[in-house]
Amino acid sequence: MARAPHTGSDVTMTDEQKHILALLLIPAFASLLAASSVNVILPSLREDMSASTTAIQWVVSGYALVFGVLLVAAGRAGDLVGRGCLFVSGLALFGLGSLGSGLAPTMTWVNLARLLTGIGSGLLSPQVSGMIQQYFSGNTRGRAFGVFGGVIGVSVAVGPVLAGALVSLLGTSWGWRASFLVNVPIALVAIWVARRVLPASAWRGAAGSPQPGSPQTRSPQTGTPQAGSPQAGSSAAPEASARRRVDLDVVGTVLLTVSTLLVMTPFLATSTTSLRWLALPAAGLTLTAWTLWEAAYTRRGRAPMVDLTLFTQRSFANGCLISALVFLGGTSVWLVIAQYLQAGLGVSAMVSGSIGIPAALASAVVAPLVGRHVLRLGRVLVLIGLLVAIAGLAATMLAVHLTATTGLSHWWMLGTLCLVGLGQGLVTSPNQTLTLVEVPLRYAGTAGGVLQTGQRIGAAIGVTAISSIAFTVSQASGWDRALRLSFLAVIISFAAAAAVAVLDMVAARRG
Structure with missing residues (x-):
């Protein structure tokens, strides 16, 4: 009989926890790398395949659409049938879609394969946050989400540079193909590691029975929150043994x-x-x-798909709203920067991709560090991050104005945008930790899916609205004014998120 899983200390990660976290970060990095690099390869893809504008747009929007609509359903499915099952299934589809995209003979096949890649990402993404909640507690959970935030920062920095390097090295045709194909071995390695690292509890859901083919003979070394942790007493184990069918x-x-x-x-x-x-x-x-x-x-x-009482939890409801507002504005920052530099100043795509590296690295460095202190400092950490990001956006607006009026070098934006990245590193992972801290383990994947769906909807709305502002103003008044007005819209969304953070802090003190 397998031993009862344990987490060891909620301050120091066990070796098993480190192995699980490393596994979860592999596909997370790959999927984010794919998302951050695709914009760089679109011109090469369009030229090589003689693609229409609509076909090129679907390379991005088709992936985003299926990814976004699957998150909550996939999170709930993972809660019920086993997060390991959905994680590996998502990896397989992600790898297959990447292979199909890289070898596609026509644009129709490219977009069909991209839809498959989006399905894979939609299946596996909620399982990452769900298993972090399942196998980490207390400060180790904050550290795990912090490391995850660092991976986000690295992928955002590496993606455009890697895609540009592949196109430069391999040429127009094989460059864009290689940027898709690089994900195939990553997915295969992650599947292989998952079969060996994930404990037996990862392959069981609410029905309480091991899934076919799961590693039942291996004793899990992690899995149950400690006594006194936010999820102690909410483990699915008692419920799993009592319920024999999946609702x-x-x-x-x-x-x-x-x-x-x-x-x-x-x-x-x-x-x-x-x-x-x-x-x-x-x-x-x-x-x-x-x-x-x-x-x-x-x-x-x-048992409903989403327990509506989740939204009565102050930390969850406010955290989801903060996250959606941050993605509403923050997702458009780098899109507007790229257009300003390339269309407005005429710099190369490689320079445009490089301008955000310090910001991404700042986010990657600070996220794991603040993960150690998020439970002690609470939402004040998120508020500080939002204020730092707003300061960085305002400083970038000033730098752009001085570039237009005095000839100031655009390289000054390396420093101002670094503040934006620093602020985002203080916001994203801490907010995710605080949002999910009181969620019962049986709804870990579902709650993570709800959180990410809000992010996807916020990003979709923000990119459409803010890019419309940017392109409309650029045609009438130039890209310097377009960037300033676009960033003003981003500041408004960040200020709204900061207001929610303040209200949350006030409510926490009263409660």
């Missing part, structure tokens, strides 16, 4: 998936017709229907 809540899953699809479609659609905005009121109707269904499903004694 999929098919209707709730379909309604929420359709709602997410309808919300994201107008902002990712390649069509310019105004009819696409009809999707938003339709999304409101389906989201209302989903809420009513989940409440009724719960009253019948069933």
Whole structure:
């Protein structure tokens, strides 16, 4: 019989925890690398495949769409049938989609393969946050999310540079193909490691029975939060032994998936017709229907797709809102910077990609460091990060103004944007830790999916709105003014997130 899993200390990671964390970071890095590098290869892809504008747009939007709509459903599925199963399945589809994209003979095949890659990413991403919650507690969980935030920073920095280097080294045709194919061996290695590193508890869900082919004979060395941790007493083990069938809540899953699809479609659609905005009121109707269904499903004694009581938890509700607001503005920063440098100042794509490296590295360095202190400092850490990021955005606006009026070198933005990266490193991972800290383990994947869905919706809305501001103003007044107004919109979204953080801190002190 397998020993009862344990976490050891909530201050020092065990060797088993380090192995699990290293495994989880492999696909996280690969999927983020793929997302951050794709914009650099689009011109080469378009030239090599003689692709239309619509086809090129779908390379990005098709992936983002299927990724976003799957997150909550995939998180819930992982909670029920075993996070290891969904993690490995997602890796397999991610690798297969990357292989298909790299070897595709036509643009149609490229986009079909990209959809498959997005499905894979959508399946595995919620399992990463779910297993961090499952196998880490207390300060080790904050450190794990901090390291994860550092990986995000590194992938954002490395992705564009790696893609540009591959195109320069291998040429127009094989350069863009290689940027997809590089993910295939990463996925294969991660699958191989997962079969050997993940404990048996990762392959079991709410039904309480091991999944076919899972490593049942190996004794797990990690898995249950310690007594006194936020999730002590909320482990799924007692429930798993009591429940013998998986409650999929098919209707709730379909309604929420359709709602997410309808919300994201107008902002990712390649069509310019105004009819696409009809999707938003339709999304409101389906989201209302989903809420009513989940409440009724719960009253019948069933397990809903998303336990609506999660949103009564102050830390979870406020954290999700902060995250969505940060992604609403923050995702557009580097898009606007790239356009300003290339279209406005005429610098090369390689220089444009390099300008953000110090910012990404600053985020990568600070995220693991603050992860050690997030539970002690709380949401004040997030507030400080937002204020630092706002200061960096304002300083960048000043640098751009001086570049236009006095001829100041654009390289000064290395320093001002570094502040933005530093601020984001203080926000993203700490906020994720604090948002999920009170979530019961049985809903770990679901809650992570909800959090990430909010991020995807915020990013989709922000990119559409802020890029529209940038391109419209650039045509009338130039890219220097376009950047300043775009960054003002980002500052407003960050200021709104800071206001929510302040309200959360006030409520915490009163409570």
